[in-house]
Amino acid sequence: MLVDGMKNESLSLLTIGSPASRDLALWDVEHSRLKFSLRIDHSVNFAIVSSTHKAVFCGGADTGVILTVSLTSGSLQQTFVAEEYSGMMDLTIAVDLIFVATPASGVVVISVTQNVVTGHLRDPKSSLVPTKLLVSSRNDTQLIVGYKHGHIHIFDVNTEAVIRSLSGHSGQINSLHLLPSGQLISSADDQRGIIWNHELCGSQESGNDPPGMSEMWTKSKLKVSETSEVFFGDPSESLVNYRANCYTVDSTQHLLYAGSSCGIIQVFSLETGEFLCDSEKGS
DSSP: OEEOOSTTOOOEEEEEOOTTTOEEEEEETTTTEEEEEEEOSSOOSEEEEETTTTEEEEEETTTTEEEEEETTTOOEEEEEEOGGGTTOOEEEEOSSEEEEEETTTEEEEEETTTTEEEEEEOOSSSOOOEEEEEEOSSOTTEEEEEETTSOEEEEETTTTEEEEEEOOOOSOEEEEEEOTTSOEEEEETTTEEEEESSOSSSOOTTTTSOOOEEEEEOTTTTTOOTTOEEOOSSTTTOOEEOOEEEEEEOTTSOEEEEEETTSOEEEEETTTOOEEEETTTBO
């Protein structure tokens, strides 16, 4: 992953080795040199870079271990270990908090400075399993949580209360992204991408009124129907279905990239929803 948010630092690249090598390295891209390399004792499934802490937070799903490594010295700073972190589905950070999505305990909230669990964010009506986390870029006391069965909740971290709930997906949430306007883009295993048409993380005055969907990318909008197939090699030998299941936005915030399990990347205009190109046809 690229690390470009630290002041007075050149553009850097963070690399994490295979489960067998278990090494973490930071490279100075502009000067083509290795800044540091560190072997860690646990496998890493998630790595989140914090420019505030000038550190990378590494989480291991199988071990339930979270490590903090300094990006300036390459040294291990902190270790968070608890049985309830095991099987973690996602990991993200705010200014002084770590959020861990777990199958059994909901979203666990950890204080970075105190190295203790300070709370749990749970679905108030059932034991839904969180799969994707996103801290609001406009209000870091609000956390957006996507769940295994397609629900999305927005929590007030301080009160641990749900301030908004979004319904529109029928599959596991696997991608959450906020636009500069405050609109949320979500995608799920139902092969649907949704842009929610209200600013989600601003005023809470209308928090009980769930926002609607301004645009929706379904398989048909992606020019792929329920029975569409793409051929590789001899059509009689293999049929691979499009499954658009991950989305991201470019740095200009104008383009939406939809990735599918068959390796096709499709590009759409965020302003019009128009299909622009895909990785097979080019621009």
